[in-house]
Amino acid sequence: MPESSTPLPAPTIAPPGGKLGVLCVGLGAVATTFIAGVELIRRGMAEPVGSLSQVGTLRLGKRTDGRSPKIADVVPLAALDDLVFGAWDPFPDDAYVSAQKAGVLDAGRHLEPIAEQLRAVQPMAAAFDANYVRRLDGENVKPERSKRALVEAIREDIQAFQEQHGCDRMVMIWCGSTEVHLDPSPVHADLESFDAAIDDDHDAISPSMLYAYAALLEGVPFANGAPSLTVDVPALRDLASSSGVPICGKDFKTGQTMVKTSLAPMFKARMLGMDGWYSTNILGNRDGEVLDDPEAFKSKEHSKLGVLDTILQPDLYPDLYGEIDHVVRINYYPPRGDNKEGWDNIDFHGWLGYPMQLKVNFLCRDSILAAPLCLDLALFLDLAQRAGMAGIQEWLSFYFKSPQVAPGLYPEHDLYIQQTKLKNTLRWMIGESQITHLGVEYYADDYLPQDD
């Protein structure tokens, strides 16, 4: 159906009663910063800065109506008090120890007051294979060797967690390391081939696919925060649709790509030409160490490089954007820990071809930017499931560097188109009218047809 036609009728949304289990695959820097943050926020000890679901508002109706309630006040989201956290990790550290090692949060101010809650998050044994994440070697690993047995073991973990914590509903977020690059292959084309490949212990089935598959079989929505292929294959997309489970990914859009997908639309909007965009980073956390492996970096590079083409549309504007040197580098530099530093140099040109440059030096905190995204994704995926919205959740593209979209569609990368899409989807879900920014109704007197 074309996008401009009347949207589908608003869904009926089941109320968010009971507890929502949030299962993080990987209990590293991002996951512990997310979990600790929610624990602090629900005790009134911190503010949910950066979380659209908690802080953001939704304009409803006309600009003159003055209705801009908080999203959380009009959209039936699970309450923070109802979230229960679980995780898997090949390292045996609980969330308290892992958060300390990650060094993102101030221990005295942000870990000690919630030490008991963090210690309670003990990682379940991971479905881990060092062939897919080469720089790590933990001992908290499932003994099962075959891929089929690992899927079953993850399913049992999900069921046991749900029962132990009395969860009404669950969501799963991949906060684990980036796996080596895998291309989609015939093995992923449909469920039958995918299942056969699991039985054959085929190399094209990575651990992240086993978690995603187990989640879908258990009816648990899945978000992929890493750039790995994971749930972005036809077999799992089809399974998500047919079993009524929402999915989304890939790769949290936090640092340099967030900046890139905000700035690139500016050049495009003003029809300024571009010659090159050079992006480099230094990063010293465990994620940086994993990405130091060229095969893992390849996954990241794919995800980071894709954004410019769809924003700038070189096919439509070959003279402006036909030949851009786009280079992305990540350098592992341990002294910086989680505090990434990124540099962007953009060579562009204007009227009559005169060259100009823009340079951006972004000193960011990786996990501080990613944690609120985890919270929003957990709440919005749960909302989608209660609204009966299965399969790919394109409206959550806002959170990803490499958004999953229906086959045949190109992804929207422009941060502000993504934001509009997200907010309009929320309006649609709660039966409110879309905001198109047309606004001619405010000028009805001026725009009336003229008499000859």
Ligand SMILES: NC(=O)c1ccc[n+]([C@@H]2O[C@H](COP(=O)([O-])OP(=O)(O)OC[C@H]3O[C@@H](n4cnc5c(N)ncnc54)[C@H](O)[C@@H]3O)[C@@H](O)[C@H]2O)c1
């Ligand atoms: N701003 C950001 O921090 C950001 C942005 C985009 C994407 N990401 C991605 O998010 C993920 C998490 O980032 P991080 O900084 O927390 O990394 P991290 O290295 O601190 O944590 C990842 C954890 O995943 C665990 N892990 C690896 N394989 C696993 C498996 N098979 N099962 C269970 N656990 C497994 C590791 O042991 C590690 O503790 C990475 O893939 C990263 O590329 C992060």
